Amino acid sequence: MTTTAQQTSPPAAPRPTPAIIPLPPATARAATGIGALLTLASTFLAWTWTAEFPGDLTVNGYPGGLQVLTLIGALLTLVFTLSAFGVRGLGWLTPGGKNSAILLFALGTFATTWYAIIAIAVNLGGLANLEPGGFIAAVAALLTLVAALGLPSDVPLDGDIETVTPWKRFTQAFKAPTPEPAAPLPSWAEILIIAVSFGLGLFIFTYGIDTEYAELFIGFMLMVCFGATAVSRAGLNRRLASYTATHKNVTVTAAFVAAFAFPFTQTNDAYATIGANILIFATVALGLNVVVGLAGLLDLGYVAFLGVGAYTAALVSGSSYSTIGIHLPFWAAVLAGAAASLIFGIVIGAPTLRLHGDYLAIVTLGFGEIFRIAMQNMDGTSGPNITRGPNGIPDIPDLEIFGFNLGEPHTVLGVELGKFSNYYLLMLFFTIIVVTVFRRSDQSRIGRAWVAIREDETAARAMGINAFRLKLLAFALGATLAGMAGTVQAHVTTTVTPTQFKFVEAVPPNSAFLLAAVILGGMGTVSGPLIGASLLYLIPAKLQFMSDYQLLLFGVALVLLMRFRPEGLIADRRKQLEFHDTGQLDTPKGDIGLSKAGV
Incomplete structure (x- = not known):
């Protein structure tokens, strides 16, 4: 007599308690x-x-x-x-x-x-x-x-x-x-x-x-x-982005009107100082965005071009400590600083831009350090007496434009603007120039060629793009914009020293912070570097009690940014598609095809 074994199923596991109790x-x-x-x-x-x-x-x-x-x-x-x-x-x-x-x-x-x-x-x-x-x-x-x-x-x-x-x-x-x-x-x-x-x-x-x-x-x-x-x-x-895309000129005008109104909201010139320095930092970061964001050239010595413009302006603006004794008007000093940076950009870029990736980064980093050491050694002892070495060039006079002395308070629209408010408005004018150049370059055939080189230089060359010439053009343009901003920085700080142009320094601008501003804000965009530079300058300026830990916190912030927002705060469409899921279906995997269909 056979018996059938009774199949007993194990008792059902109790339903887990929800970690969050859902509410209506x-x-x-x-x-x-x-x-x-x-x-x-x-x-x-x-x-x-x-x-x-x-x-x-x-x-x-x-x-x-x-x-x-x-x-x-x-x-x-x-x-x-x-x-x-x-x-x-x-x-x-x-x-x-x-x-x-x-x-x-x-x-x-x-x-x-x-x-x-x-x-x-x-x-x-x-x-x-x-x-x-x-x-x-x-x-x-x-x-x-x-x-x-x-x-x-x-x-x-x-x-x-x-x-x-x-x-x-x-x-x-x-x-x-x-x-x-x-x-x-x-x-x-x-x-x-x-x-x-x-x-x-x-x-x-x-x-x-x-x-x-x-x-x-x-x-x-x-x-x-x-x-x-x-x-x-x-x-x-x-929704706001859709409106700004429809009214681009209105958006740019509204942005600069809001920026123009900033000094008229200030009663303390010390806060206007922060605004002026933020604009200098942001303008230089936007110039670097041409090199890094559009052309994809990793430049770790970009602050040296800012230094070239600043030293040129200090030497030709009538400082009592200038070793060449030349006093040019403001417009000539700006052109001199921009031209000197342009020349340095071509001289440095011509032999180095045939390198790629990490090798280019190392060479540009070396150029930044060579510039700082050269300025420090031109003191009349270790080298020719041009920059006064570590002492720098102090006593840079305030600018005077059409009889308007930027170092003196002036009443405009019933509001008294101090020295740094005046320099803020001057720097805003240069920011408009830099933004215009960036937008025109980005939307031009040259800008599209830069993006093609950044994405795949080999493919760009195969399509007939002269990669070396266009990379040199981007390098020279970025250097020129940095030199132009450096001429204003020299008059805002009234002193130019080699220590202002290190690769890493607790006080921006320096090469590391400029590159971080571009990455934080969003490479290849206009507003990204402006926002990134504003944050990187404003936060250390307001939290000075944390200066001893500034670089540590800066590194932690970059790690978190790369983990959770690799495309930056303001990302273009290409970066969003590159770093995030687009919602498209993946390519089917496995041997699904004619053999499965029985054909």
């Missing part, structure tokens, strides 16, 4: 809105009892310092939450990711608020220095963030809800969903949106420069970073 969208949004409202209300209460903490957070009914940033973050979180609820008139704020924008604004508010609370505790000696308003702000910001994490993702989650952790939900917020198509607007409305956007950008930039203490600037940077990402994930940046 309406419930999560309501909780987020209530938390944002409580956070906003907490800014009208005192956060600490003593005015020793910068910003005076002891006043009830009047936010100040870091409280203002928390108020702005909570208000934006609330407004975007109402937009997600479908409140009439606010739907245009979220053409893309509604919930991602809310989460990122909530995260920015949380980071700024908790940074302020921790800073109070550290600076004043413990949490006992917090008033009830500070505790309410910390708890309300945390509740807002937790509620925002319960919102559904705008993009498909990688995995089942049971496997979604808070970290995975957080990273999903940084993935851009496809924005909804924009409703057609009249041309005047699109132009108005462009103008308002640049006006808002001017306000944010001015607020950042005018921050009076490091704690406020750090809070500002936290809010701006998360806020900018939130606006991007909401789809507003793509």
Whole structure:
């Protein structure tokens, strides 16, 4: 007698508990809105009892310092939450990711608020220095963030809800969903949106420069970073990009009008100094972008061309320490500096541009160091007495253009502009020239040939492109633009020394920071290097207490950038396709074909 073995299946594994408990969208949004409202209300209460903490957070009914940033973050979180609820008139704020924008604004508010609370505790000696308003702000910001994490993702989650952790939900917020198509607007409305956007950008930039203490600037940077990402994930940046692409000339005009208005917003010439130096740094970075971003030539000694222009201007601008005793007018000094840099660019580029990749980088790095050492040795002892060696050439007189002395205060449109405001406006004029040259070059046949050489020089040569001649042209053009900016830098700093032109130095501009500005902002774009240079100059200028760790933090930032944003902050279409998934189907793998079809 045979018996059939009883097949017993193992008991089913218990269903895992979700890492994030999903909430109904309406419930999560309501909780987020209530938390944002409580956070906003907490800014009208005192956060600490003593005015020793910068910003005076002891006043009830009047936010100040870091409280203002928390108020702005909570208000934006609330407004975007109402937009997600479908409140009439606010739907245009979220053409893309509604919930991602809310989460990122909530995260920015949380980071700024908790940074302020921790800073109070550290600076004043413990949490006992917090008033009830500070505790309410910390708890309300945390509740807002937790509620925002319960919102559904705008993009498909990688995995089942049971496997979604808070970290995975957080990273999903940084993935851009496809924005909804924009409703057609009249041309005047699109132009108005462009103008308002640049006006808002001017306000944010001015607020950042005018921050009076490091704690406020750090809070500002936290809010701006998360806020900018939130606006991007909401789809507003793509919509604005479509308007700017339609009205390119209006966009360029609005950008320079906003930049022109900057010195008129300043009451302290020290902040105008930062603006002038940022423009110098940004203009030189844009010139380097011609060499690196368009032609793909890795130049690690580019700051030497800035030095050639600066030393030329110092020698011919009438300094009492000039060894040649020539005093040329401003326009002649600019042409002399640009011409000297052009000559150096051709002399250095002609024998070296036949090299490629790392070999070219090493040669250009050597040229930068040779230039600095040569300027240091031309002191009359180790070499001819031309640059006064390590002492440099000081006492460079202020420029005088058409009887207008840039070193003296002048009243323009009822606003008194100091020395550095005058130089800022002068440097803005040169920035316009550099941007015009870059745009014309990029859109020309030569610019397309540069891009072809950058992508594949062998293929470009096969198509009949004279690669050496075009690379030399890019090298010479970049050197000329750097030399032109160097003539203005010499008059802004009033002293030119060899130590200003090292490869790596704690204070920009130098070759490493210039190259990083191009990579950070986005190679091959106009606005990318300008934004990258602004960040790399502004952050060290405002956080001087971290100067001992500046290069370490700089390296960490570059590593993070290469990991999470290799195409830069402002990337062109080609770089986005190169570094990110395009959404196209992969080529089928395996032996799928005629044999499988039975043919």
